[in-house]
Amino acid sequence: MSIGKRLKEIRKSRGLSQDALAEQIGCSRGVITNIEHEKTEPTPLVVNAICDVLGINSEWLLTGQGSISKETxxxxxxxxxxxxxxxxxxxxxxxxxxxxxxxxxxxxxxxxFQSPKQ
Structure with a gap:
């Protein structure tokens, strides 16, 4: 899965529109759109802002490796x-x-007590 797909998936799971995420990190909706459609790679500053707002691990966003959550x-x-x-x-x-x-x-x-996996 690509950075764009991971971003879109986690953004939607958090109930945020592209506009809402862009506003929270201080960029335009176009920046989010371009990342999600893989037209551009996010800068480290944008990655850090996205990860802070969404509470996710930057390694997971960039590579798909590691835990999604920042919390260990x-x-x-x-x-x-x-x-x-x-x-x-x-x-x-x-x-x-x-x-x-x-x-x-x-x-x-x-x-x-564990529920069966779906």
């Missing part, structure tokens, strides 16, 4: 753990242990 798995895990910690402060020790048991049980049996 560790960053996502850290966010989830911070949220769990924040919420758990309002719980009693017994409630916290109950939640920990739920997570432990889920982890042991998670293959049974």
């Amino acid at each position: 798995q560790n960053m996502q895990s850290a966010k989830v753990l911070a949220e769990i910690y924040s919420l758990s402060k309002e719980l009693s020790e017994q409630e916290q242990n109950y939640i920990l048991d739920l997570i432990t049980t889920f982890t042991k049996h998670k293959n049974h």
Whole structure:
């Protein structure tokens, strides 16, 4: 898949028109159109702006390699753990242990909870 196709796919998945993306990164719609139709290669400045606005990895946009998301798995895990910690402060020790048991049980049996691939 080309840069243009990847850009169009991710832009649409984020619910943005070419005009909206162009406005957010400070360029004309023509720049986005030309990239998506592979009439021009994006400059590094435009790539960085697109990636910042869409929250995507520039390596994925340019080459199709790597994770689409800028967030690494560790960053996502850290966010989830911070949220769990924040919420758990309002719980009693017994409630916290109950939640920990739920997570432990889920982890042991998670293959049974996964939905079939489509």
